[in-house]
Amino acid sequence: MKKLTLFSLFLAAVVIILGAYTRLTDAGLGCPDWPGCYGNLTVPLSDDKVNAANAAYPERPVEAFKAWNEMIHRYFAGTLGLCIAAIAFIAFRQRKQGTPFKLPLLLLGLVTFQAALGMWTVTLNLLPVVVMGHLLGGFSVLSCLFLLYLRLREADTSTNSVSQNSVSQNSVSQEPVSKDSAGPVASPSVAGLSRMKTFALFGVGVLVIQIALGGWTSANYAALACTDMPICEEGWQSRLDFAGAFSVPEAENYEFGAHDYGERATMHIVHRAGALITFSYLLALGLTLFFKQGASLQLKRVSAIMIGCLFAQVALGVSNVVFALPLAVAVLHNAFAAILLLSLLWIVFSLIKHTSTAPTYDSSVNAARHTTLSSHALPQALSKATGGLHG
Secondary structure (H helix, E strand, O other): OHHHHHHHHHHHHHHHHHHHHHHHOOOOOOOOOOOOEOOEOOOOOOHHHHHHHHHHOOOOOOOHHHHHHHHHHHHHHHHHHHHHHHHHHHHHHOHHHOOOOHHHHHHHHHHHHHHHHHHHHHHOOOOHHHHHHHHHHHHHHHHHHHHHHHHHHHHHHHHHHHHHHHHHHHHHHOOOOOOOOOOEEOOHHHHHHHHHHHHHHHHHHHHHHHHHHHHHHHHOOOOOOOOOOOOOOOOHHHHOOHHHHOOOOOOOOOOOOOOOHHHHHHHHHHHHHHHHHHHHHHHHHHHHHHOOOOOOHHHHHHHHHHHHHHHHHHHHHHHHHHOOOOHHHHHHHHHHHHHHHHHHHHHHHHHHHHHHHOOOEEHHHHHHHHHHHHHHHHHHHHHHHHHHHHO
């Protein structure tokens, strides 16, 4: 199941990248029906099929390039759905053996809802709320698969260390314990990491909001609404329209956007402001964890990865504006957002694991060990002292 989860995780990342590529090549409606393409399982290529497709959808004639982009994305998404269904089935079969079951069940629900969002994206003509929800749903599936993989990997590691832990606990339990001694006390480093867990979880919320803002900006074709740095073109203050920017105007088709320039500029500016807040917060979090006393080597490495992704994201975002949204750069911007989210989730998982399994200082055990050591050390010291006197 762990290997299947890892494969599904890779597949989910591919689906997100293909989804970004489809959206950025304006191929979201490359096939105007769902789940097929002009009533076919594949893109119509023969003259007869193309003519029939054009007759059935005269408002959207066949564009093979865009249609293939859309269908390849659907093929990979469908394969991912089958893999997640298999994971849920295996988890159900093995639920009595301690295999996680709730998370695979949640994944199955998520991927089913994702399929519905994919259908509505087409049938509702790229309604921005649906497009943004489809993006967030893809990131949610990716995140849940990653957490499931971490849990399965941790379960394998824990199984291998159970015997060692039991031996260690038995050796401690055989030592005499003083009645007047105090109980276990968490070390200062563990307490500090426990507090960092809250900040990391808050960081996940900040990042998810920023990803949603990016999805909203992209879904409304506002990525190039502002081409000046650092905020927008001159006079941007007078064009701000928050109410209009975060509403859905009535339109028959939302392809290429339905908002006016001021509303799109507002979306872009808010996304830039969110990027600044997200960068500052996550950079502070990453640096704090990297230099935190008591943090594990793995936690430091993941923090370094997150910091690297942060700088890469800023560079890609600036490049999107300066170079007028190059396709490769825009797709990488989506990919690094996914990597950034996974690295932050890994940090949260590591903090939970570290604070829940870290050893505590038990003064009763320390007192017992001190008593035991003293009882052995005193006769030896007297023996040596006696030998010294007789010598």
